[in-house]
Amino acid sequence: MSISETAPVSSGALWTGRVLSGVIILFMIFDGAIKLPPLDIVTQAMVPLGWSADPNVARMLGVIGLVSTALYALPRTSLLGAILLTAYMGGAIATNARIGNPLFSHTLFGVYLGIILWGGLYLRDPRVRALIPFSR
Template structure:
Protein backbone atom coordinates (compact mmCIF):
# COMPACT_ATOMS: atom_id res chain seq x y z
CA UNK A 1 0.00 0.00 0.00
CA UNK A 2 1.38 3.43 -0.88
CA UNK A 3 2.23 5.92 1.85
CA UNK A 4 -0.61 8.19 0.79
CA UNK A 5 -3.12 5.32 0.83
CA UNK A 6 -1.88 4.27 4.29
CA UNK A 7 -2.28 7.81 5.57
CA UNK A 8 -5.82 8.12 4.17
CA UNK A 9 -6.81 4.69 5.50
CA UNK A 10 -5.40 5.66 8.90
CA UNK A 11 -7.45 8.85 8.99
CA UNK A 12 -10.61 7.00 7.91
CA UNK A 13 -10.16 4.51 10.77
CA UNK A 14 -9.33 7.32 13.18
CA UNK A 15 -12.44 9.31 12.28
CA UNK A 16 -14.69 6.23 12.45
CA UNK A 17 -13.38 5.29 15.90
CA UNK A 18 -13.69 8.92 17.03
CA UNK A 19 -17.26 9.19 15.75
CA UNK A 20 -18.21 6.01 17.55
CA UNK A 21 -16.56 6.94 20.85
CA UNK A 22 -17.99 10.48 20.87
CA UNK A 23 -21.29 10.11 19.02
CA UNK A 24 -22.47 6.61 19.87
CA UNK A 25 -20.90 6.15 23.30
CA UNK A 26 -19.91 9.49 24.87
CA UNK A 27 -22.82 11.80 24.05
CA UNK A 28 -25.56 9.26 24.99
CA UNK A 29 -24.18 9.27 28.54
CA UNK A 30 -25.72 12.77 28.82
CA UNK A 31 -29.04 11.85 27.21
CA UNK A 32 -32.07 10.10 28.65
CA UNK A 33 -33.37 7.20 26.57
CA UNK A 34 -35.63 4.20 27.24
CA UNK A 35 -33.80 1.35 28.95
CA UNK A 36 -30.82 3.45 30.06
CA UNK A 37 -31.40 2.90 33.79
CA UNK A 38 -31.81 -0.85 33.32
CA UNK A 39 -28.69 -1.08 31.16
CA UNK A 40 -26.60 0.81 33.73
CA UNK A 41 -28.04 -1.30 36.55
CA UNK A 42 -27.01 -4.43 34.64
CA UNK A 43 -23.50 -3.02 34.17
CA UNK A 44 -23.44 -1.98 37.85
CA UNK A 45 -22.68 1.64 36.95
CA UNK A 46 -24.56 4.26 38.98
CA UNK A 47 -26.39 6.79 36.80
CA UNK A 48 -24.73 9.66 38.67
CA UNK A 49 -21.32 8.54 37.26
CA UNK A 50 -22.40 8.77 33.61
CA UNK A 51 -21.70 12.49 33.11
CA UNK A 52 -18.15 12.07 34.44
CA UNK A 53 -17.62 9.00 32.25
CA UNK A 54 -19.00 10.89 29.25
CA UNK A 55 -16.68 13.85 29.80
CA UNK A 56 -13.71 11.51 30.25
CA UNK A 57 -14.52 9.48 27.14
CA UNK A 58 -15.04 12.55 24.96
CA UNK A 59 -11.91 14.29 26.31
CA UNK A 60 -9.54 11.37 25.68
CA UNK A 61 -11.08 10.80 22.25
CA UNK A 62 -10.55 14.44 21.31
CA UNK A 63 -6.90 14.07 22.37
CA UNK A 64 -6.70 11.03 20.07
CA UNK A 65 -8.18 12.99 17.15
CA UNK A 66 -5.70 15.90 17.44
CA UNK A 67 -2.53 14.96 15.51
CA UNK A 68 -0.09 16.48 18.06
CA UNK A 69 -1.69 14.63 21.00
CA UNK A 70 -2.86 11.48 19.22
CA UNK A 71 -0.32 9.14 20.83
CA UNK A 72 -1.20 10.33 24.35
CA UNK A 73 -4.88 10.14 23.42
CA UNK A 74 -4.49 6.56 22.18
CA UNK A 75 -2.85 5.56 25.46
CA UNK A 76 -5.64 7.21 27.47
CA UNK A 77 -8.41 5.73 25.29
CA UNK A 78 -6.77 2.31 25.79
CA UNK A 79 -7.09 2.78 29.54
CA UNK A 80 -10.72 3.81 29.18
CA UNK A 81 -11.43 0.78 27.00
CA UNK A 82 -9.67 -1.42 29.56
CA UNK A 83 -12.24 -0.27 32.11
CA UNK A 84 -15.03 -1.11 29.67
CA UNK A 85 -13.57 -4.59 29.15
CA UNK A 86 -13.35 -5.11 32.91
CA UNK A 87 -16.96 -3.95 33.38
CA UNK A 88 -18.23 -6.36 30.73
CA UNK A 89 -16.22 -9.24 32.18
CA UNK A 90 -17.58 -8.56 35.67
CA UNK A 91 -21.21 -8.79 34.54
CA UNK A 92 -20.66 -11.70 32.16
CA UNK A 93 -21.27 -9.76 28.94
CA UNK A 94 -19.23 -10.18 25.75
CA UNK A 95 -16.00 -8.18 26.11
CA UNK A 96 -14.62 -8.33 22.57
CA UNK A 97 -16.18 -5.10 21.24
CA UNK A 98 -13.99 -2.70 23.28
CA UNK A 99 -10.99 -4.81 22.20
CA UNK A 100 -11.96 -4.36 18.54
CA UNK A 101 -12.34 -0.60 19.01
CA UNK A 102 -8.89 -0.46 20.59
CA UNK A 103 -7.28 -2.48 17.80
CA UNK A 104 -8.90 -0.26 15.14
CA UNK A 105 -7.82 2.84 17.05
CA UNK A 106 -4.15 1.75 17.23
CA UNK A 107 -4.19 0.55 13.61
CA UNK A 108 -5.52 3.94 12.49
CA UNK A 109 -2.81 5.73 14.45
CA UNK A 110 -0.08 3.42 13.15
CA UNK A 111 -1.16 3.95 9.55
CA UNK A 112 -1.10 7.72 10.07
CA UNK A 113 2.22 7.62 11.94
CA UNK A 114 4.35 4.70 10.67
CA UNK A 115 6.76 5.25 13.56
CA UNK A 116 4.21 3.34 15.68
CA UNK A 117 4.92 0.19 13.63
CA UNK A 118 8.65 0.58 14.18
CA UNK A 119 8.09 1.07 17.93
CA UNK A 120 6.05 -2.12 17.94
CA UNK A 121 8.69 -4.07 16.07
CA UNK A 122 11.57 -2.77 18.23
CA UNK A 123 9.57 -3.41 21.37
CA UNK A 124 8.98 -7.02 20.34
CA UNK A 125 12.68 -7.71 19.84
CA UNK A 126 14.06 -5.37 22.49
CA UNK A 127 16.33 -2.42 21.96
CA UNK A 128 18.94 -2.78 19.28
CA UNK A 129 22.42 -1.73 20.29
CA UNK A 130 25.47 -1.68 18.13
CA UNK A 131 28.62 -3.01 19.79
Protein backbone atom coordinates in the same frame (compact mmCIF):
# COMPACT_ATOMS: atom_id res chain seq x y z
CA MET B 1 15.31 3.80 14.61
CA SER B 2 14.34 7.47 14.55
CA ILE B 3 11.15 8.90 13.13
CA SER B 4 13.03 10.19 10.08
CA GLU B 5 14.25 6.63 9.41
CA THR B 6 10.79 5.03 9.35
CA ALA B 7 9.69 3.80 5.98
CA PRO B 8 7.24 6.16 4.32
CA VAL B 9 3.70 4.89 4.28
CA SER B 10 1.73 4.80 1.04
CA SER B 11 -1.06 7.24 0.39
CA GLY B 12 -3.55 4.37 0.55
CA ALA B 13 -2.28 3.25 3.95
CA LEU B 14 -2.36 6.83 5.24
CA TRP B 15 -5.99 7.25 4.15
CA THR B 16 -6.90 3.85 5.57
CA GLY B 17 -5.44 4.99 8.89
CA ARG B 18 -7.42 8.22 8.75
CA VAL B 19 -10.65 6.35 8.00
CA LEU B 20 -10.06 3.83 10.81
CA SER B 21 -9.30 6.66 13.22
CA GLY B 22 -12.36 8.54 11.98
CA VAL B 23 -14.59 5.54 12.73
CA ILE B 24 -13.28 5.44 16.31
CA ILE B 25 -13.63 9.20 16.73
CA LEU B 26 -17.23 9.22 15.47
CA PHE B 27 -18.18 6.22 17.61
CA MET B 28 -16.65 7.75 20.73
CA ILE B 29 -18.27 11.15 20.10
CA PHE B 30 -21.64 9.39 19.90
CA ASP B 31 -20.84 7.32 23.00
CA GLY B 32 -19.80 10.37 25.01
CA ALA B 33 -22.56 12.66 23.73
CA ILE B 34 -25.40 10.34 24.80
CA LYS B 35 -23.94 10.22 28.31
CA LEU B 36 -23.89 14.00 28.80
CA PRO B 37 -27.65 14.83 29.03
CA PRO B 38 -27.71 11.88 30.17
CA LEU B 39 -30.46 9.97 28.42
CA ASP B 40 -32.62 7.76 30.65
CA ILE B 41 -31.89 4.74 28.48
CA VAL B 42 -28.18 5.28 29.13
CA THR B 43 -28.49 5.44 32.92
CA GLN B 44 -30.86 2.47 32.99
CA ALA B 45 -28.49 0.43 30.79
CA MET B 46 -25.69 1.07 33.30
CA VAL B 47 -27.52 -0.71 36.14
CA PRO B 48 -27.15 -4.30 34.83
CA LEU B 49 -23.44 -3.55 34.33
CA GLY B 50 -23.05 -2.84 38.02
CA TRP B 51 -23.01 0.95 37.77
CA SER B 52 -25.52 3.17 39.56
CA ALA B 53 -28.18 4.95 37.52
CA ASP B 54 -26.71 8.23 38.75
CA PRO B 55 -26.71 10.83 35.93
CA ASN B 56 -23.46 12.29 37.30
CA VAL B 57 -21.67 8.97 36.82
CA ALA B 58 -22.86 8.83 33.22
CA ARG B 59 -21.73 12.43 32.66
CA MET B 60 -18.32 11.69 34.17
CA LEU B 61 -17.85 8.70 31.85
CA GLY B 62 -19.02 10.79 28.89
CA VAL B 63 -16.57 13.60 29.67
CA ILE B 64 -13.67 11.17 30.14
CA GLY B 65 -14.48 9.50 26.81
CA LEU B 66 -14.87 12.81 24.96
CA VAL B 67 -11.68 14.35 26.35
CA SER B 68 -9.72 11.20 25.49
CA THR B 69 -11.26 11.20 22.00
CA ALA B 70 -10.36 14.86 21.46
CA LEU B 71 -6.76 14.11 22.43
CA TYR B 72 -6.75 11.14 20.02
CA ALA B 73 -8.15 13.27 17.18
CA LEU B 74 -5.46 15.96 17.50
CA PRO B 75 -2.22 14.86 15.77
CA ARG B 76 0.01 16.44 18.43
CA THR B 77 -1.68 14.52 21.29
CA SER B 78 -2.94 11.44 19.42
CA LEU B 79 -0.60 9.04 21.21
CA LEU B 80 -1.76 10.21 24.65
CA GLY B 81 -5.38 10.00 23.46
CA ALA B 82 -4.83 6.44 22.22
CA ILE B 83 -3.41 5.43 25.59
CA LEU B 84 -6.32 7.01 27.47
CA LEU B 85 -8.91 5.46 25.14
CA THR B 86 -7.23 2.08 25.57
CA ALA B 87 -7.61 2.46 29.35
CA TYR B 88 -11.25 3.53 28.91
CA MET B 89 -11.96 0.46 26.79
CA GLY B 90 -10.12 -1.71 29.29
CA GLY B 91 -12.63 -0.58 31.91
CA ALA B 92 -15.47 -1.57 29.60
CA ILE B 93 -13.86 -4.97 28.99
CA ALA B 94 -13.42 -5.52 32.74
CA THR B 95 -17.02 -4.48 33.44
CA ASN B 96 -18.39 -6.91 30.85
CA ALA B 97 -16.10 -9.73 31.96
CA ARG B 98 -17.03 -9.23 35.62
CA ILE B 99 -20.76 -9.71 35.00
CA GLY B 100 -20.28 -12.60 32.57
CA ASN B 101 -21.52 -10.96 29.37
CA PRO B 102 -20.99 -12.94 26.14
CA LEU B 103 -17.32 -13.01 25.20
CA PHE B 104 -17.25 -12.23 21.47
CA SER B 105 -20.13 -9.75 21.22
CA HIS B 106 -19.82 -7.79 24.47
CA THR B 107 -16.64 -8.44 26.43
CA LEU B 108 -14.23 -8.28 23.48
CA PHE B 109 -15.95 -5.27 21.86
CA GLY B 110 -13.40 -2.96 23.52
CA VAL B 111 -10.60 -5.12 22.12
CA TYR B 112 -12.04 -4.75 18.62
CA LEU B 113 -12.22 -0.97 19.07
CA GLY B 114 -8.66 -0.94 20.42
CA ILE B 115 -7.35 -2.81 17.39
CA ILE B 116 -9.06 -0.33 15.06
CA LEU B 117 -7.84 2.61 17.18
CA TRP B 118 -4.18 1.53 17.25
CA GLY B 119 -4.25 0.29 13.65
CA GLY B 120 -5.51 3.66 12.47
CA LEU B 121 -2.91 5.50 14.52
CA TYR B 122 -0.13 3.18 13.32
CA LEU B 123 -0.99 3.87 9.69
CA ARG B 124 -1.28 7.65 10.07
CA ASP B 125 1.48 8.47 12.57
CA PRO B 126 5.20 7.90 11.90
CA ARG B 127 5.94 8.20 15.65
CA VAL B 128 3.91 5.08 16.33
CA ARG B 129 5.50 3.22 13.42
CA ALA B 130 8.93 4.12 14.88
CA LEU B 131 7.82 2.95 18.32
CA ILE B 132 6.39 -0.35 17.04
CA PRO B 133 8.45 -1.32 13.98
CA PHE B 134 7.14 -4.34 12.10
CA SER B 135 9.93 -5.78 9.96
CA ARG B 136 9.24 -7.14 6.54
